[in-house]
Amino acid sequence: MEVPTVQILWVCSTDSAEFTQLSWALTHSSVIGLDAEWKPVRSSSSGGGHHESTFPAVSLLQIACRPSANSDNAAFPPPVFLLDLLQLPLPSIYELLKGVFTSPNVLKLGFRFKQDLVYLSSTFCSKGCDPGFDRVEPFIDITTVYCNLQIQRKEFSGRKLPKQSKSLAHICQEVLGVSLSKELQCSDWSHRPLSEEQMKYAAADAECLLQIFNVFQSKIDKEGFYSHWSSTSNPGLKQVLEVSNSCETVLRNNVCGASDMVQAVIPALAGCNLDTNAVGCEKSSAINEQMDLPLFHIVRKYGDKILLNDSDRKPKLSKKKVKRFSRGMTHKENLIQSADDWQGPPPWDLALGGDGCPKFLCDVMVEGLAKHLRCVGIDAAVPHSKKPETRDLIDQAQKEKRVLLTRDAKLLRYNYLIGNQIYRIKNLLKNDQLLEVIETFELKICEDQLMSRCTKCNGKFIQKPLTTEEAVEAAKGFQVIPNCLFNKNLEFWQCMDCRQLYWEIEESDSDFMRATFSVESGDWSYWQKKKKRNCLTY
Known part of the structure; x- marks a missing residue:
């Protein structure tokens, strides 16, 4: 089963209807999923054993939006937007994206998105948008969501789960039960036009972030806004997935009461000194314009941020001598x-x-x-x-x-x-x-050397061959000689070290040995004509 995706809109011009829809979606969404694609570039070497690398230019930015609860079109999720950064005039969308990246009203989701942000910032800087993007907040890495789901399943197990050990495809398979193909991950994203498969792949990468987060929020909503997760009441991911489609219903049922409570509290808070740093925003009341109380609780408890410093913006130099x-x-x-x-x-x-x-x-x-x-x-x-x-x-x-x-x-x-x-x-x-x-x-x-050593232990054979009767006696309690060999008047050899018995095989039965040792060289032609000795267990 593949990741189901909604409508995909290709945004390549600021004058298009698709860009108008993008602008509306970004200003009416409470959660967005972010991903980026680029064509990898090879590092170029410089003198003195140093290797100077350059950041690749981002070719595509994927944005999947979830409308805020109080949006008029909350029941109709917008499409996944694919922003063609090779055709869009980047200065014209810089302020829009930067505002979304730093808006306290919009929760951003990503999967190890810091590298994507570094490349995005470098790409926009190259087009005159200095200093580029420097932060994304509030932000939740989807691995944090996955680990919190896993911790509840394995609570009190005493096993610490690494946050960066699972791929997005693995998380998607385990949490959603769907397959996220990564075959096109290393395709040429700078080539235009993109194939339909590439566009579906890119959209699925962003859409699955929202779906995984929906499972997470649905579980929190069922447990209550401020309660801790309980290992005894946790039904596990399988049961969560069975009711994950009701996430939006659960959310909407709680929003009505939450909104009334927030509206009643805001006037009382107006004259108070509120610690705004706790939620990472300039105005606490601004959160409630688009972010409902359940989502606000998740942001306060699990939210993080991505901050780029000067060292992040500079390509790394390999100084290995x-x-x-x-x-x-x-x-x-x-x-x-x-x-x-x-x-x-x-x-x-x-x-x-x-x-x-x-x-x-x-x-x-x-x-x-x-x-x-x-x-x-x-x-x-x-x-x-x-x-x-x-x-x-x-x-x-x-x-x-x-x-x-x-x-x-x-x-x-x-x-x-x-x-x-x-x-x-x-x-x-x-x-x-x-x-x-x-x-x-x-x-x-030389010919005399052939089969002169035991293939089992590297020992040498006895000088005189054994008759069938002598071989049977020597093999008692050690080795079984097939009955079919008794009437063939064969000679047997025995290893002086491990006592393993060998015997000659007929030319017609020596196909394996011929295939093993025959070569085109004339020096080896005699090997095909010579009778070989064969070990029963070799």
């Missing part, structure tokens, strides 16, 4: 480059006192590569523990004189600890990884 090395590379780039490009020699090199037998240590990210290396007779170990620490990997590689194979770029920073003993695998597929290791380390693979 990066240490540069030769050839224009950063330290991290230089480190990765040196580890990716294998320099050698490996620790098993005879010139370094090694035994000439290649040995690798495959971390958890390339454990599958270890089995492939073992299939071609290469000594490939895995970490001793399932979740090894970096220090454990380094110690094992150093002690056993192995090259550590990994796809984790973070491990490359430890290359200085074990020089020429860390290599980052570039390929994703195991077959490609196998060929990459063979080519990078110039490994010589």
